[in-house]
Amino acid sequence: MSTVALARPRPLSRERVVRGLWRTVLYVGIVAGTILFTFPFLWMIKSSVSPPAEVLLNPPRLLPSAIVWENYYLPFERQPFATFYVNTAFVTITGMMGVILSSSVVAFALARMRWPGRDKFFFVMISTLMLPAHVTLIPTYVGFAKGPELVGLTGQGGWLNTFIPLLAPEWTGSPFIIFLMRQYMMTIPLEMDDAARIDGCGWFQLFWRIIMPLSAPVMGVAAIYSFQYHWNAFERPLIYLNRIDLFTVPLGMAMLNGRYGTDFGGLMAMSTISLIPVMIVFFLAQRYFIQGVVVSGVKG
Amino acid sequence: MSRSITVLAALGAAALAAALGFLPSTGAEVIDTALRALGVALLLYVLLFIIAAVSERGMTQRRAESVIGWVFAFPYLLHLILFQAGAILFSFYLSLFSSDLLQRHEFIDIDNYRYLFQDEPLFWIAVKNTLIYTLISVPLATVIALSIAVLLNQNIKFQGVFRTLFYMPALVTGVAVAIVWIMVLHPEFGISAIAFEFFGLKSPRWFWSEDWALPGLAMIALWGAGTNMLLYLAGLQSIPSQVQEAARIDGASAWQVFFRVTLPLLTPTVFFNVVLNMIGSFQVFTQAFVLTQGGPNNATLTMVLLIYRKAFQNFSFGYASAIAWVLFVVILIMTFIVFRSSNRWVYYEGGLRR
Numbered sequence: 001m002s003t004v005a006l007a008r009p010r011p012l013s014r015e016r017v018v019r020g021l022w023r024t025v026l027y028v029g030i031v032a033g034t035i036l037f038t039f040p041f042l043w044m045i046k047s048s049v050s051p052p053a054e055v056l057l058n059p060p061r062l063l064p065s066a067i068v069w070e071n072y073y074l075p076f077e078r079q080p081f082a083t084f085y086v087n088t089a090f091v092t093i094t095g096m097m098g099v100i101l102s103s104s105v106v107a108f109a110l111a112r113m114r115w116p117g118r119d120k121f122f123f124v125m126i127s128t129l130m131l132p133a134h135v136t137l138i139p140t141y142v143g144f145a146k147g148p149e150l151v152g153l154t155g156q157g158g159w160l161n162t163f164i165p166l167l168a169p170e171w172t173g174s175p176f177i178i179f180l181m182r183q184y185m186m187t188i189p190l191e192m193d194d195a196a197r198i199d200g201c202g203w204f205q206l207f208w209r210i211i212m213p214l215s216a217p218v219m220g221v222a223a224i225y226s227f228q229y230h231w232n233a234f235e236r237p238l239i240y241l242n243r244i245d246l247f248t249v250p251l252g253m254a255m256l257n258g259r260y261g262t263d264f265g266g267l268m269a270m271s272t273i274s275l276i277p278v279m280i281v282f283f284l285a286q287r288y289f290i291q292g293v294v295v296s297g298v299k300g
Numbered sequence: 301m302s303r304s305i306t307v308l309a310a311l312g313a314a315a316l317a318a319a320l321g322f323l324p325s326t327g328a329e330v331i332d333t334a335l336r337a338l339g340v341a342l343l344l345y346v347l348l349f350i351i352a353a354v355s356e357r358g359m360t361q362r363r364a365e366s367v368i369g370w371v372f373a374f375p376y377l378l379h380l381i382l383f384q385a386g387a388i389l390f391s392f393y394l395s396l397f398s399s400d401l402l403q404r405h406e407f408i409d410i411d412n413y414r415y416l417f418q419d420e421p422l423f424w425i426a427v428k429n430t431l432i433y434t435l436i437s438v439p440l441a442t443v444i445a446l447s448i449a450v451l452l453n454q455n456i457k458f459q460g461v462f463r464t465l466f467y468m469p470a471l472v473t474g475v476a477v478a479i480v481w482i483m484v485l486h487p488e489f490g491i492s493a494i495a496f497e498f499f500g501l502k503s504p505r506w507f508w509s510e511d512w513a514l515p516g517l518a519m520i521a522l523w524g525a526g527t528n529m530l531l532y533l534a535g536l537q538s539i540p541s542q543v544q545e546a547a548r549i550d551g552a553s554a555w556q557v558f559f560r561v562t563l564p565l566l567t568p569t570v571f572f573n574v575v576l577n578m579i580g581s582f583q584v585f586t587q588a589f590v591l592t593q594g595g596p597n598n599a600t601l602t603m604v605l606l607i608y609r610k611a612f613q614n615f616s617f618g619y620a621s622a623i624a625w626v627l628f629v630v631i632l633i634m635t636f637i638v639f640r641s642s643n644r645w646v647y648y649e650g651g652l653r654r
Contacts, residue, residue, distance in 0.1 A: 022554075030451050034465050040523065041468070043491050044480045056489040090331055094338055101345065106376040115369025125376065128384050130575075130635055132583050134604050135628040136387035138611055138621050139394060142401060143387070163334040171341045172379035202356050203368045204349050234474040234586045239612060246330055250475040254590055257479060264483060271476035278471045282464075 041275075048072070048268035055264045071269035075256065081270065083245055084252040088274075091166050091237075091248060092230040098171035099226045100219060106173045107181035108207045112193060122182075125175050140165070141239055165240045166233070170226070177222045184218035185211060220285035227281050231274070249274050348374060388628075395621035402615075412622035423623070425598050426606040427630075429514060433602065434581040434634075437518040441577050442570065445525040449532035450558070463533070470526030478590040481520050482507070507592050510599040517587050517600055528573050535569030536562070567646040575638055582631050603627045 047055050048071050050064035075081050109115070110122055144165040148158040159165055188211065196206050212219070234250045241247060247255070253270050256263045352368045359367065370377075395412055399405040416423050452462055469477070484490050485506045496503040506516040539562060547561045585604040588594060594601035594609075603623065611620035 026451060026454055026456065030456065030462055033448060033451070034462060037466055037469055037523065037526075039491070040480045040484050043484050047483055055483075056486070060489055060491055060494055062491075062494075087331075090334070094334070098338070098341065102375040105345075105348070105372045109369045109372035113365055113369040113372070115366040115373075118369060118373075121373060121377075124380065128380065130579060130631070131384060131388070132579060132624075132628055132631050134583055134585075134607055135391055135624045136383060137607075138617055138624060139387040139390035140383055141611075142390070142394070142617065143382070145401065162330050164337050167334060167338065168341075169379065169383050171338070171375070172383070173376040175376070175379075178376060202353060203365070203372075204352050207372075228471055232472065232474045232476070234589075235608075253475045253479065257475075257590060262482075264479075267479045268483065271472070271479060274476060275472055279468075282467075282471055 044268050045272055048265060048272050050265065052265055055268075071265040072273070075252075075263070075266040075270055079252060079255065080245060080247075081249075081252055084247050084249045087163075087246060088231060088248040088250075089277075091163055091233075092227060094163075095167055095170040095230045096223060096226045098167060099174050099177055100222055102171055102173040103177040103181055103222065104212060104215070104219070105207070107178045107185055108211055110178070111182045111185035112190075112206070112211060113203070125178065128175050129179070137235075137239070140169075144168075144240065160240055161243050161246060162240075163246075166230075166236055170230075174226075177226065180221060180225075181215065181218050184215055188214050224282055224285050228278055231278055345375075348372070391621045391624060394618050395625050397618040398616070399618040400615040401617055408618075412619045413626075415619070416622055416626065422598065422601060422606055426601050426603045429599070429601055430582055430584070430603045432514055433518055433584055434578060436515060437521045437581050438574060438577045440518065441522055441525055441528060442574055444522055445528035445573070446532050446566075446570070448525065449529045449536060452529070453533060453536045463530075466529055467526035469523045470530075474586040475590050477520060477523065478587045481516075481523075482591065485516060507600075508596065510596050513592055513596060513599045517584065517591065520587055520591075521581070521584070528577065531573055532566070532569055535566050539565045564647045571638075571642055571646045575635060578634060578638065579631055582627065582634070603630075 046064060049067045049069065050061075051066055051068050052070075054061055054064055110118065145158045145160050148154040149156060192210060192214070193206060196210050201210070232250060233248070234254070237248045237251055238254075241251065244255075249270065253267055253274075256267050256270070348371055351371050355367045355371070356364045396407060396409060397405055398408045398412070448466055452459065452466065456462070472480075482490075485492050485503075487493060487503045487505045487508065490503070493503045504512040504516075506512045543565065544557050544561055547557045552560065583604050584602050585608065588600045588602050588605050589608070592600040594605050604627070607620045607623050607627070610616045610623060
């Protein structure tokens with residue numbers, strides 16, 4: 001404690017000046033970057049509460065003259081936005097659950113078990129990460145449109161206009177998420193498994209009772225990635241869903257940006273609302289998120 | 301952790317209950333179908349676990365482990381066969397047909413490809429646009445995400461807050477992003493117009509001009525640099541600080557430490573990001589679709605947008621598959637080039653150069 005009382009400002013050395021300058025530059029850079037990165041958000045929120053006449057104004061106004069809320073309820077009255085939110089929530093939650101369950105099982109087999117062909121299996125999986133989604137887009141579409149009909153599950157049209165094409169690929173595991181989880185599970189000491197096995201734990205129990213709880217951080221990462229992906233997904237819903245009562249929020253927003261003019265205020269309000277759930281999930285899981293990404297450390 | 305999992309699960313259950321309870325009558329039967337499908341999927345998983353338990357009883361330990369390994373890996377095996385390997389082959393098969401999936405379905409050999417390369421006026425435009433977009437966005441994204449990561453990796457106050465703020469835009473993707481940027485960049489009504497005026501410049505007409513539309517799209521993509529930034533941060537934190545300290549003690553300046561020590565050790569992460577960004581930028585779709593629909597005058601027509609138009613607007617599924625295959629080959633070649641170049645600039649620890 002006494003040293004604190006005795007400490008006096010040291011004379012300015014060249015090194016201290018350089019250090020001080022560097023720190024100033026550092027903070028200026030970070031703050032400027034933060035402003036650039038967050039400004040569009042603020043502009044979005046500002047536009048969503050501006051009176052309609054002020055959304056597009058030349059020259060633009062920095063602050064609205066009055067705050068109005070009509071953008072937040074009019075889209076719900078004009079379009080079935082409530083339905084869009086319900087649909088998106090359903091697809092997002094079931095998709096997220098599916099991808100976590102399926103990917104963690106596969107990742108467990110890849111990280112903690114020895115079985116013939118495992119390394120080749122892993123290699124093939126990693127190579128598919130390079131595969132552009134659009135090569136498989138059309139055949140998958142054809143498969144979902146024709147497949148169920150061929151095997152007699154449905155009538156004509158197959159599983160188009162259902163949520164199954166959006167969910168089935170998730171319930172069978174995503175290579176990227178499996179890779180992430182496997183990298184994380186590799187870092188858990190193997191003694192854990194041996195001890196559990198000696199105590200009579202079966203493979204399923206080892207997976208469910210030991211490895212899953214220990215992999216919580218990477219599960220958080222997977223949850224965020226997959227939540228974000230489904231919540232914002234545009235292309236696949238666009239292709240598979242043609243009935244307006246099945247639309248997800250992004251499709252509904254694209255509709256507001258339609259050929260009959262663009263409802264900017266309404267779009268900004270819907271964007272703001274649709275941001276909230278993603279934010280909540282991110283804030284709940286962010287501590288584990290950064291930790292999880294660091295530990296599963298993606299190395300080329 | 302367990303608490304946030306509980307909170308997440310509760311939120312999920314609540315939303316699901318809401319989805320089922322207040323479901324508008326029209327969509328209900330679809331969710332019903334989906335739920336039944338999910339029920340089947342869950343049953344299959346239970347079945348997998350039962351098979352695992354049974355094989356554990358009846359077999360020697362080694363044998364049980366190999367069987368259960370495959371049983372657990374089965375879901376992805378299914379994914380691979382149905383949605384990846386099978387789909388690629390099927391895509392190639394389709395590309396040899398003229399097909400609208402309903403009446404028209406005839407084998408036309410490689411005519412789709414011939415037409416594509418020789419007569420399709422839009423194809424080369426789409427290729428050019430996609431390449432330009434990639435050449436602008438990938439290097440910029442790499443430099444910007446890396447710089448932010450380095451800044452945020454310093455010992456600064458409110459580190460967590462800044463990280464979250466920089467990562468936030470990456471959480472919003474697709475349609476919302478596109479529309480926000482219309483508002484920001486609009487040459488007359490957008491906030492950027494004020495900024496340009498402040499510096500005495502005239503704002504480019506971005507998505508309303510042929511020259512600026514594509515750079516505009518690339519710029520928007522930079523806003524999502526947060527994902528890359530996070531991976532770089534992870535990479536930076538996995539570099540042992542002793543290495544950098546040793547260099548400092550040997551008299552290296554901060555710049556030298558960064559360019560001679562930190563950056564080389566970070567190259568595997570850079571490599572990973574560059575490859576992923578490249579593959580992603582070849583597939584740019586949502587922004588172009590929502591913002592410009594490929595216009596003005598096809599200035600933002602990307603390859604995937606062309607695939608979408610041909611398949612889902614003109615219903616030429618065979619022809620669209622041919623374009624998708626060309627895209628696939630282009631990505632393969634580009635990835636291969638980056639991989640080959642990687643022995644020159646990617647450093648793997650342990651002195652092993654691959």
